Amino acid sequence: MAQPRRSPHDYYETETTDHQAETEIILLKHIPLSPGSPSPLQRDAHLQFLVRNLIQGLPSRYISQDASQPWLLFWTLQSFSLMGVAIDPNNKQKAIDTIMAWQHPKGGFGGGPGQAAHLLPTYAAVSTLAIVGRPGPGGGWDQIDREKMYEFFMSVKQPDGAFLVAHHAEVDVRGTYCLLVTAHLLDMLTPELLEGVPNFIKSCQTYEGGFSSASQPYFSPEPEGPPTLLDSPRPPLGEAHGGYTFCSLASWVMLQPYLSLQEPSVQQPSLNFKTLLRWLVQMQGSEIELGGFKGRTNKLVDGCYSWWVGGCFALLSSLGIIGSHDHDHDHEPTVHQEDEAWDDIDDSLWDRAALQRYILCAGQHPAGGLRDKPPKPADSYHTLYCLAGLSTAQHNVFLSSTRRDAILGCWKILPESTQDQLRRACFTHSLAWTEEEGTSHILGSKSNRMNATHPVFNLTMTHTEGIMAHFYKQTIPPRSKRT
Amino acid sequence: MDVPTEEEHLLYSQRPEWADVLPLEQYENITPLAPIFYTDEYKDATNYFRGIVKSEEMTPRVLELTEDIIRQNPGHYSAWQYRYKTLMALKCPLDDELKLMDELAVKHLKTYQVWHHRRLLVQQTRNPGPELEFIANSLQNDMKNYHTWSYRQWILAYFNDDELWSHELDFVESMLEADVRNNSAWHHRFFIAFQSGVRNGDQDRDAIVRRELAFVKERIAVAPNNASAWNYLRGILDHAKTPYSELQAFVKPYSLPQPPFGTPPEVVDLEDPLPSKEAQLPCVAAIEFMADIYEEAGSGDLMKATELWRSLANEHDTMRRRYWEYRIKEASKTIKI
Numbered sequence: 001m002a003q004p005r006r007s008p009h010d011y012y013e014t015e016t017t018d019h020q021a022e023t024e025i026i027l028l029k030h031i032p033l034s035p036g037s038p039s040p041l042q043r044d045a046h047l048q049f050l051v052r053n054l055i056q057g058l059p060s061r062y063i064s065q066d067a068s069q070p071w072l073l074f075w076t077l078q079s080f081s082l083m084g085v086a087i088d089p090n091n092k093q094k095a096i097d098t099i100m101a102w103q104h105p106k107g108g109f110g111g112g113p114g115q116a117a118h119l120l121p122t123y124a125a126v127s128t129l130a131i132v133g134r135p136g137p138g139g140g141w142d143q144i145d146r147e148k149m150y151e152f153f154m155s156v157k158q159p160d161g162a163f164l165v166a167h168h169a170e171v172d173v174r175g176t177y178c179l180l181v182t183a184h185l186l187d188m189l190t191p192e193l194l195e196g197v198p199n200f201i202k203s204c205q206t207y208e209g210g211f212s213s214a215s216q217p218y219f220s221p222e223p224e225g226p227p228t229l230l231d232s233p234r235p236p237l238g239e240a241h242g243g244y245t246f247c248s249l250a251s252w253v254m255l256q257p258y259l260s261l262q263e264p265s266v267q268q269p270s271l272n273f274k275t276l277l278r279w280l281v282q283m284q285g286s287e288i289e290l291g292g293f294k295g296r297t298n299k300l301v302d303g304c305y306s307w308w309v310g311g312c313f314a315l316l317s318s319l320g321i322i323g324s325h326d327h328d329h330d331h332e333p334t335v336h337q338e339d340e341a342w343d344d345i346d347d348s349l350w351d352r353a354a355l356q357r358y359i360l361c362a363g364q365h366p367a368g369g370l371r372d373k374p375p376k377p378a379d380s381y382h383t384l385y386c387l388a389g390l391s392t393a394q395h396n397v398f399l400s401s402t403r404r405d406a407i408l409g410c411w412k413i414l415p416e417s418t419q420d421q422l423r424r425a426c427f428t429h430s431l432a433w434t435e436e437e438g439t440s441h442i443l444g445s446k447s448n449r450m451n452a453t454h455p456v457f458n459l460t461m462t463h464t465e466g467i468m469a470h471f472y473k474q475t476i477p478p479r480s481k482r483t
Numbered sequence: 484m485d486v487p488t489e490e491e492h493l494l495y496s497q498r499p500e501w502a503d504v505l506p507l508e509q510y511e512n513i514t515p516l517a518p519i520f521y522t523d524e525y526k527d528a529t530n531y532f533r534g535i536v537k538s539e540e541m542t543p544r545v546l547e548l549t550e551d552i553i554r555q556n557p558g559h560y561s562a563w564q565y566r567y568k569t570l571m572a573l574k575c576p577l578d579d580e581l582k583l584m585d586e587l588a589v590k591h592l593k594t595y596q597v598w599h600h601r602r603l604l605v606q607q608t609r610n611p612g613p614e615l616e617f618i619a620n621s622l623q624n625d626m627k628n629y630h631t632w633s634y635r636q637w638i639l640a641y642f643n644d645d646e647l648w649s650h651e652l653d654f655v656e657s658m659l660e661a662d663v664r665n666n667s668a669w670h671h672r673f674f675i676a677f678q679s680g681v682r683n684g685d686q687d688r689d690a691i692v693r694r695e696l697a698f699v700k701e702r703i704a705v706a707p708n709n710a711s712a713w714n715y716l717r718g719i720l721d722h723a724k725t726p727y728s729e730l731q732a733f734v735k736p737y738s739l740p741q742p743p744f745g746t747p748p749e750v751v752d753l754e755d756p757l758p759s760k761e762a763q764l765p766c767v768a769a770i771e772f773m774a775d776i777y778e779e780a781g782s783g784d785l786m787k788a789t790e791l792w793r794s795l796a797n798e799h800d801t802m803r804r805r806y807w808e809y810r811i812k813e814a815s816k817t818i819k820i
């Protein structure tokens with residue numbers, strides 16, 4: 001393979017080009033001799049890395065993560081799920097007991113026992129319960145206080161459709177994503193909770209196409225009643241960023257059923273998908289960056305954006321923006337060894353093979369675990385988001401109308417439910433995601449294969465179905481082929 | 484590692500003045516998964532913090548305790564939250580608190596909480612003046628810090644005071660002077676110029692657009708391979724609903740190879756600066772821009788657009804080959820109609 005071109009600096013060097021050049025020199029050493037044969041996935045080493053953290057514990061430098069204990073557990077256990085590793089009943093129970101110690105008496109979960117409720121750990125705790133929990137006493141699921149959690153959600157809701165991540169804390173679109181995922185999984189959706197949220201998301205889109213962390217609302221005072229929120233100005237605070245873009249776009253996807261139930265006379269907010277798609281593809285690094293993703297313009301590639309940016313393409317497809325061919329039509333399962341064979345089956349607009357190469361060749365730490373980039377150490381955050389990125393690069397997961405119809409056909413109306421339409425629409429929309437048969441493309445050895453992951457929730461389909469069937473009190477029809 | 488600053492730092496459990504607080508262990512009767520090996524100081528302080536939260540005590544010693552925890556773990560959002568509630572309950576002088584924040588923000592630049600706590604305090608003091616200088620200094624250490632930039636934008640938007648805004652354009656220009664590729668600074672410029680309403684003296688919106696076009700063109704000329712500047716250019720045009728074709732004369736030389744040394748320019752156009760002699764041409768963003776112009780023109784020009792996209796796909800920007808092929812496919816759909 002010819003040595004790839006260095007990024008041009010126009011002989012006008014600045015801090016940005018200095019950092020870029022340093023990174024390219026390092027990444028150059030990680031380019032595989034043959035593009036189709038990357039370093040194999042060191043599955044055992046990664047498992048050992050995670051198990052060590054889980055069982056033996058984390059060294060004292062992790063004190064900085066003391067308020068993120070639910071995240072540490074989610075990153076670890078979801079990494080197991082992606083690698084197809086089940087957890088033994090004893091450790092499952094330990095996980096459930098640990099998680100339930102984080103529930104706040106006034107609703108929601110905190111970053112550890114006795115910590116204040118916060119949307120981010122609430123999401124991480126509930127998602128982890130989707131992996132390890134079960135119904136019944138001691139199983140976690142039925143010990144979640146959903147009424148109090150709903151009160152907590154409403155107590156952090158702002159007049160512009162944003163949510164504070166915790167009382168007296170910041171507004172941040174990560175909070176919106178975390179709240180929406182939790183409310184979807186636990187059957188807590190109401191129009192009251194969702195009102196104004198689409199417009200808040202829309203206001204975070206920047207001129208570059210990606211999304212910022214938040215926006216600033218302006219209000220005009222009214223002689224009577226609450227002030228009116230102005231459409232403009234409503235500036236995004238902060239530049240387009242991969243993490244916030246994922247949270248915004250995934251939130252937008254989750255809001256589709258709600259939006260489709262609005263009165264036709266109500267004007268629907270819309271996003272600029274043209275600039276968004278352009279920005280997303282621009283985030284993929286060049287050959288010398290091994291096709292890893294960056295999180296912002298003129299910043300460095302980082303393994304975690306494999307998921308935050310790489311994961312956005314499946315979300316875009318579900319909105320009909322790209323890749324609109326009929327995925328329900330089955331492809332013949334085939335084995336693809338050569339790079340060229342991808343073209344027949346892959347209508348994606350980004351380079352899936354290159355991302356796999358980055359993760360395998362630069363993302364893996366030799367001592368186990370995955371990382372931002374060499375020579376950084378591994379951590380559980382990067383381990384999960386590199387593996388989830390690998391999964392999204394390997395599999396096509398799409399919203400299947402066949403699957404949606406099958407789920408709808410089994411829907412049972414609950415006598416006590418007041419929000420049947422919204423609940424049904426969100427339930428079927430969440431569970432219609434299906435892995436396209438025969439189109440997986442695993443770069444390198446077959447043992448590099450990850451399980452497919454839910455493009456919105458980042459849980460396996462099995463875990464998503466399990467927890468949602470329980471909370472919505474529904475029976476989910478079996479999948480027609482493999483699970 | 485942060486080491487306690489006092490040489491004889493007694494644990495709270497050893498201090499008689501804390502004897503009335505019942506410390507709470509984190510986990511009782513369970514063995515947690517993924518436990519963190521805490522230092523004795525951290526474990527002790529957080530045990531007392533849990534005790535305080537439970538008893539809902541809000542006294543001056545709570546400020547000492549929460550500061551201690553925050554210094555050991557600035558991401559402990561509950562300690563921040565409880566500290567804020569205590570400051571409010573005690574009606575503490577917030578200038579002292581801001582001084583403490585000056586120190587902590589520099590130490591823990593990448594923590595959400597240090598910046599948010601400042602926001603809460605400044606909303607109380609309603610004195611945003613010193614903040615801009617503090618932010619400017621803080622950006623010297625980390626020119627692309629996301630929190631710092633969003634905090635600056637928040638200060639400007641929230642207080643929305645012309646005096647605060649008066650030097651903002653100079654400020655962002657100096658940041659771009661330091662690094663013309665700093666995308667955070669470009670975003671800030673867009674925020675100032677186009678997204679925060681119309682300020683006194685800025686009522687002539689066409690003049691603002693002209694000013695910004697001139698500014699970004701000069702920056703592109705110096706270093707053409709700079710995605711931030713091109714995105715800014717597109718941002719202006721999209722915002723002003725100006726067709727890209729109006730920039731054709733400027734963009735074209737950037738989409739071509741560097742002319743042989745000594746070639747005199749055909750026309751000297753002061754409004755459309757030429758690429759520097761050092762520029763590595765053709766520039767991918769310029770080729771893309773030209774293709775967009777041709778696509779916009781439609782009909783016969785679509786062939787030219789296709790040719791440019793093909794050159795991106797096969798030669799200049801191969802990582803995005805699929806995207807460029809998609810653009811070709813999408814454009815060809817419009818021909819058939």
